[in-house]
Amino acid sequence: MTTVIVTGGAGYIGSHAAKLLEKAGYNPVVYDDLSTGHEWAVKWGPLEIGSIGDSERLVGVMERYKPDAVFHFAAQCLVGESMQKPLSYYNKNVGETITLLQAMKQARCHKLIFSSSCATFGEPEVDLITEDTIQQPINPYGRSKLMIETILADAEKEFPLNSVILRYFNAAGGDPEAAIGEAHDPETHIIPIILQCALGTRDKVNIYGDDYLTPDGTCIRDYIHVTDLAEAHLLALKWLEAGKGSEHFNLGGGNGYSVYDVIEACRKITGHLIPTQICPRREGDPSKLIASVAKAKKSLCWSPKMSDISTIVADAWRWAQKSSA
Ligand code: UFG
Numbered sequence: 001m002t003t004v005i006v007t008g009g010a011g012y013i014g015s016h017a018a019k020l021l022e023k024a025g026y027n028p029v030v031y032d033d034l035s036t037g038h039e040w041a042v043k044w045g046p047l048e049i050g051s052i053g054d055s056e057r058l059v060g061v062m063e064r065y066k067p068d069a070v071f072h073f074a075a076q077c078l079v080g081e082s083m084q085k086p087l088s089y090y091n092k093n094v095g096e097t098i099t100l101l102q103a104m105k106q107a108r109c110h111k112l113i114f115s116s117s118c119a120t121f122g123e124p125e126v127d128l129i130t131e132d133t134i135q136q137p138i139n140p141y142g143r144s145k146l147m148i149e150t151i152l153a154d155a156e157k158e159f160p161l162n163s164v165i166l167r168y169f170n171a172a173g174g175d176p177e178a179a180i181g182e183a184h185d186p187e188t189h190i191i192p193i194i195l196q197c198a199l200g201t202r203d204k205v206n207i208y209g210d211d212y213l214t215p216d217g218t219c220i221r222d223y224i225h226v227t228d229l230a231e232a233h234l235l236a237l238k239w240l241e242a243g244k245g246s247e248h249f250n251l252g253g254g255n256g257y258s259v260y261d262v263i264e265a266c267r268k269i270t271g272h273l274i275p276t277q278i279c280p281r282r283e284g285d286p287s288k289l290i291a292s293v294a295k296a297k298k299s300l301c302w303s304p305k306m307s308d309i310s311t312i313v314a315d316a317w318r319w320a321q322k323s324s325a
Helices: 012-023 055-065 079-084 086-107 140-155 190-199 226-241 259-270 294-300 309-324
Strands: 003-007 027-032 047-049 069-072 111-117 162-168 170-172 205-208 223-225 247-251 276-279
Touching: 003 012, 003 055, 012 027, 012 069, 012 226, 027 055, 055 086, 069 086, 069 226, 079 086, 079 140, 086 140, 111 140, 111 226, 140 162, 162 226, 170 226, 190 205, 190 259, 190 309, 205 259, 223 226, 223 309, 226 247, 226 294, 247 294, 259 309
Parallel strands: 003 027, 003 069, 027 047, 069 111, 111 162, 162 247, 170 223, 205 276
Antiparallel strands: none
16 A cells, blocks of 8 residues: 655644545555644544654654655644744744655655645736746745745755645635544634634634725635645645656635635624624735636646535534534
């Protein structure tokens, strides 16, 4: 059975990918330091507790399991926090990814699926962001992910690495069977925050700015169902297994929703009045990010099947209710 190391596999997106890996007949091995991930989210494959910055531990795990590939999710991934703690972001996201690459080289593991981000694009003046859109990140988080994209291209000259870079737009929703879901502490993402209001554990949603140059003044984002996102990782792995070489893809649902659109969808699904308050803009937030997913559709034969906003919110709501019960 083909083994895949899933760094950050106890986290939100990594745990959904581990589930699909096992379902598809792979052997996922979760490697996570549990700094933000959860032991309860590791239901598919063994858990090896360790940091990607711990070279000795990583090499030991790779020698034991002899993985064919690595899915690399482990990272710090909050734009706002990256503005406050840039060094921590560069250390974790860049420095420790280099340690991971060195361990892969030593263990002769040559396939990598890397979690990059739409934050690498900054605020492009295009309606749809394609893979060729110029990358000009506007915050340390986005810069840290872009640095790794560059490092991956260079690393191929040092050892026979092949990588697929997946640039996520806004991952959202939860496992359709509600076995796992989003659980950050503190929670900063818009959908779980709105659902906390519906559950009664938060009194209102702060809307970070209604003076953007968008139709309703709030920021527009492209939300992608976490299961669609996880599925793209499997297809990216198959891409590398077929010997097709390094590539990069944007992954979103392909539609833009404003903060008000998302709140409205949550009101409909939950039946709760969600009180809101307009607040100042959040530092580092671009006004509009929507993916062109044409390349992933064509090359990976992938399509976002669950990324309409009502399916995303319905699955997130099922999980929110279950996890708070
Ligand atoms: N928002 C609010 N109120 C909140 C939380 C969020 O108005 O309480 C707004 C934000 O300003 C933004 C939108 O809702 O306009 C979405 O915010 P999220 O925090 O849910 O997501 P982000 O777009 O900030 O972040 C996501 C990913 C990051 C990625 C980033 C790229 O989580 O990993 O997109 O911009 F880097």
